[in-house]
Amino acid sequence: MACDAVVKDDVRKTTLKLARPAGVKLVIKSVDDSIEALRSGVTDKYRLFIVVESIEDAYRLAKGYSEIEHINIGGTKPREGADVRLSSTVFATDRDVELLHELSDAGIEVEIRQVPRDEKILI
Structure with a gap:
């Protein structure tokens, strides 16, 4: 962790x-x-x-280690300011969404999938 x-x-x-x-x-x-x-x-x-x-921690890790090619956002806790609902299990702030798009634009596959049998939702 x-x-x-x-x-x-x-x-x-x-x-x-x-x-x-x-x-x-x-x-x-x-x-x-x-x-x-x-x-x-x-x-x-x-x-x-x-x-x-958090999404911010995933972003920091991916920016700090360029070998990361894939990130799965399995779920996040609803919290104050996390008004963007990306799925039934992922709640994000506007800043979180910006960070996810930046990672995706950098060529990192960013998906939402809580368990392996769930359908992959790409950011």
């Missing part, structure tokens, strides 16, 4: 560790530390599934 807030929250870290599927390694880092680890090559031997907490 790449999330600045979770790194500082022991309760959330413990919850994520308990929810981790058997056989899956969980690493929790800040977004900047995640970018540094990706750039260093230390993660090259692994298949990675990186979870972030």
Whole structure:
């Protein structure tokens, strides 16, 4: 997980560790530390599934590590200012929408799909 807030929250870290599927390694880092680890090559031997907490974190990660080619926005929490409903599970601010379009314009495939059997919605 790449999330600045979770790194500082022991309760959330413990919850994520308990929810981790058997056989899956969980690493929790800040977004900047995640970018540094990706750039260093230390993660090259692994298949990675990186979870972030927000569209902004996904944007920061993709801008900080140019090898990211695909982003799936599985869901976001409704929150103040997130008045744009991109799907039944994705609520975004106008700024979030700008960031997603910037990523898409840069050649990164940005999709909305909560579970694999759902139809892919491209941004």
